[in-house]
Amino acid sequence: MTRLSGITPSGRVQLGNYLGAIRHWAKGSGDDLYFVSDLHAMTTAYNPARLRSLTTEQLAVLIAAGIPADSVFVQSDLTRELGALTWLLECTCTYGEAGRMIQFKEKAGAKSGKGRTGARLSLLTYPVLMAADILLQGATEVPVGADQVQHVELARALARRFNATYGEVFPIPRAVLPPVAARVRDLSDPSRKMSKSTRDSVGVIFVLDEPDLIRRKIRRAVTDGATETISAEPGNPARAGVTNLVEILAACTASDPDGAVAGIGSYRQLKETVAEAVIETLRPVREGATTLLADPAELGRVRKTGAGRAAERGEHRLSAALRLAGAGQ
Ligand code: ATP
Ligand code: MG
Numbered sequence: 532m533t534r535l536s537g538i539t540p541s542g543r544v545q546l547g548n549y550l551g552a553i554r555h556w557a558k559g560s561g562d563d564l565y566f567v568s569d570l571h572a573m574t575t576a577y578n579p580a581r582l583r584s585l586t587t588e589q590l591a592v593l594i595a596a597g598i599p600a601d602s603v604f605v606q607s608d609l610t611r612e613l614g615a616l617t618w619l620l621e622c623t624c625t626y627g628e629a630g631r632m633i634q635f636k637e638k639a640g641a642k643s644g645k646g647r648t649g650a651r652l653s654l655l656t657y658p659v660l661m662a663a664d665i666l667l668q669g670a671t672e673v674p675v676g677a678d679q680v681q682h683v684e685l686a687r688a689l690a691r692r693f694n695a696t697y698g699e700v701f702p703i704p705r706a707v708l709p710p711v712a713a714r715v716r717d718l719s720d721p722s723r724k725m726s727k728s729t730r731d732s733v734g735v736i737f738v739l740d741e742p743d744l745i746r747r748k749i750r751r752a753v754t755d756g757a758t759e760t761i762s763a764e765p766g767n768p769a770r771a772g773v774t775n776l777v778e779i780l781a782a783c784t785a786s787d788p789d790g791a792v793a794g795i796g797s798y799r800q801l802k803e804t805v806a807e808a809v810i811e812t813l814r815p816v817r818e819g820a821t822t823l824l825a826d827p828a829e830l831g832r833v834r835k836t837g838a839g840r841a842a843e844r845g846e847h848r849l850s851a852a853l854r855l856a857g858a859g860q
Pocket of ligand 1: 537538539541542545547548549550551552676713714715716724725726727728729
């Protein structure tokens with residue numbers, strides 16, 4: 532069993548990414564694979580220099596979080612392999628299948644401003660690249676949120692069809708839905724979840740934020756101002772801000788929400804306690820990532836090792852797929 536998970540460098544890594552995903556990845560088995568999906572960040576307008584720096588930062592964070600370096604790679608380091616496999620899979624996928632992807636329908640209209648015809652073609656074909664990510668590595672389990680299940684189903688259909696048409700090459704992957712964990716919410720607008728691509732970042736704690744900045748952001752977090760009742764009430768929108776702070780504290784101190792707030796008497800004290808817990812939770816990751824980022828030669832070496840391992844792992848599947856499909860010598 533090989534599990535594969537990716538994170539897109541659409542913004543700087545935030546606390547929710549760490550508490551909800553990355554720290555669990557660090558506890559996975561040695562067969563698991565994690566990658567920074569920078570090619571996926573190119574389906575809408577982006578800045579190349581910023582993409583490069585976000586990619587490097589994410590890689591450093593994944594390694595500093597404790598994921599074994601040879602289980603981590605950057606997607607674009609396998610552009611040649613993935614490009615080749617994407618072509619074979621595009622030749623296996625129908626236009627109708629790609630067009631039925633709900634994310635395409637949602638994003639194509641919204642982002643281009645001109646409807647679907649103005650969207651990048653890659654926004655339509657991106658699920659096929661995602662299928663290539665999965666099938667190249669022979670991944671069998673793909674942990675995803677509900678919004679990505681349809682894309683994994685497409686990868687599954689393409690693997691089956693390719694195998695049936697040309698010969699058995701790809702293990703059949705399946706989507707696994709991780710247990711529903713509490714979503715970290717935006718500190719300034721707790722009606723939405725914390726996200727790395729949010730434009731206005733006052734309510735977003737980034738994993739590499741300095742302690743003082745974390746204190747300031749948490750001090751300004753929205754509460755309800757009225758009752759000073761220190762407890763989590765999931766499902767009550769009027770108390771979403773306080774619930775979020777309590778849940779962040781519980782996640783950082785590995786305790787249940789009631790236990791985490793025992794003895795806390797005011798919102799001010801709650802915020803101070805949450806800030807220190809977040810700072811301590813992120814400290815080793817921030818320090819490790821900062822050290823790596825200050826040593827580009829070492830980070831480059833680590834990156835190359837991961838890419839080499841990933842390319843090697845996929846090589847026989849790619850060459851078998853090309854041969855069976857009638858391409859190459
Ligand atoms: P984007 O704004 O680009 O969608 P994001 O911050 O939502 O960025 P994703 O790349 O969509 O991050 O997700 C990466 C991982 O982080 C996924 O496993 C996702 O479930 C998890 N994650 C993202 N945001 C949160 C959050 N607020 N709380 C808990 N987990 C989160
Ligand atoms: Mg997201």
